[in-house]
Amino acid sequence: MTILQMPVRQLGMLVNSFARTATCGERIFALLDLDLAITDKPDAAPLAVTDGVLRFEDVSFTYPTSRTSTIGGLSFTARMGETIGLIGPPGSGKSTIAHLIPRFYDVTAGRITIDGQDIRDVTLASLRHAVVVVQQDAFLFTTSLENNIAYGDPWAQPQQIADASASAQLAQFIATLPAGYETVVGERGTSLSGGQRQRMTIARTLMLRPSVLIFDDSTAAVDAGTEQRIRATIQARAAERVTIIVAHRLNSLMHADRILFLEEGRIIEQGSHEELLAQNGRYAALHRLQMRPDEIKTASGTTDKTSGE
Ligand code: ATP
Numbered sequence: 001m002t003i004l005q006m007p008v009r010q011l012g013m014l015v016n017s018f019a020r021t022a023t024c025g026e027r028i029f030a031l032l033d034l035d036l037a038i039t040d041k042p043d044a045a046p047l048a049v050t051d052g053v054l055r056f057e058d059v060s061f062t063y064p065t066s067r068t069s070t071i072g073g074l075s076f077t078a079r080m081g082e083t084i085g086l087i088g089p090p091g092s093g094k095s096t097i098a099h100l101i102p103r104f105y106d107v108t109a110g111r112i113t114i115d116g117q118d119i120r121d122v123t124l125a126s127l128r129h130a131v132v133v134v135q136q137d138a139f140l141f142t143t144s145l146e147n148n149i150a151y152g153d154p155w156a157q158p159q160q161i162a163d164a165s166a167s168a169q170l171a172q173f174i175a176t177l178p179a180g181y182e183t184v185v186g187e188r189g190t191s192l193s194g195g196q197r198q199r200m201t202i203a204r205t206l207m208l209r210p211s212v213l214i215f216d217d218s219t220a221a222v223d224a225g226t227e228q229r230i231r232a233t234i235q236a237r238a239a240e241r242v243t244i245i246v247a248h249r250l251n252s253l254m255h256a257d258r259i260l261f262l263e264e265g266r267i268i269e270q271g272s273h274e275e276l277l278a279q280n281g282r283y284a285a286l287h288r289l290q291m292r293p294d295e296i297k298t299a300s301g302t303t304d305k306t307s308g309e
Contacts, residue, residue, distance in 0.1 A: 047123070059074045070096050072265045083244075087250070
């Protein structure tokens with residue numbers, strides 16, 4: 001990209017983001033639901049990520065509109081390179097926990113720190129640069145593939161865009177297009193399949209090189225093959241960050257380093273997949289419920305009694 005192109009990309013994104021806000025009524029309502037008190041403190045400093053340690057310290061949270069607490073006294077530590085899975089029944093607080101990290105809401109008690117810095121003491125811009133929630137519904141702008149991938153970073157270099165596309169398994173497809181990265185997508189441009197759009201989102205996320213990556217499988221209306229590819233992509237470069245997977249399906253988090261099983265906003269079991277199966281508690285029961293017998297055998301590496309073998 002030449003220096004002359006950079007302001008054009010920035011301007012394009014500004015116009016597009018206005019158009020997006022104006023057309024997405026639900027998003028506006030979702031935004032209105034957020035706590036407007038969340039702003040920078042007068043003395044807020046940019047977040048400095050060194051070791052990449054995310055810590056929840058006795059965190060409790062009550063929604064402004066709710067009388068009862070959603071999260072109660074929750075503590076855990078996640079280190080750079082670790083993948084933490086959150087699972088539990090509907091309403092147990094998984095998404096809420098994930099949304100506290102980029103400060104969509106502020107904790108009611110306790111604190112969340114990244115490398116020892118309370119996330120309420122750092123600038124929101126630096127926090128949200130470091131903490132990225134993977135968007136499932138890929139919104140593509142009517143502009144080039146390159147601009148769509150580099151959406152979060154107006155100063156992105158072509159090599160970075162190519163690397164992110166390769167990790168998201170898009171590079172091969174883009175190579176087949178006559179205009180390559182300059183191909184315009186959208187209304188009058190090339191239309192992409194659902195899977196390709198999803199991979200565009202992943203490429204976009206990888207461009208941001210987040211320190212904390214949050215992936216919520218709840219809105220992932222994709223087939224098993226695509227889900228497998230997305231998971232593989234999420235795991236790419238996982239050593240450089242903390243990955244949090246909010247999961248409804250065990251498949252999404254079985255390979256996490258640590259799984260937190262939640263109930264009513266509290267951790268009631270935690271450990272690796274194998275450790276939790278050995279505990280034979282709530283996680284193991286969910287496992288028996290969700291997996292087909294042949295999957296139980298493959299997934300755990302052992303023969304589960306419920307597999308009928
Ligand atoms: P699911 O598996 O259904 O996605 P979850 O475990 O992710 O659920 P949350 O979405 O975190 O659970 O919700 C936890 C509780 O907080 C639920 O009782 C829910 O109704 C409530 N809740 C969620 N969002 C809000 C909100 N914006 N305002 C008030 N209460 C909310």
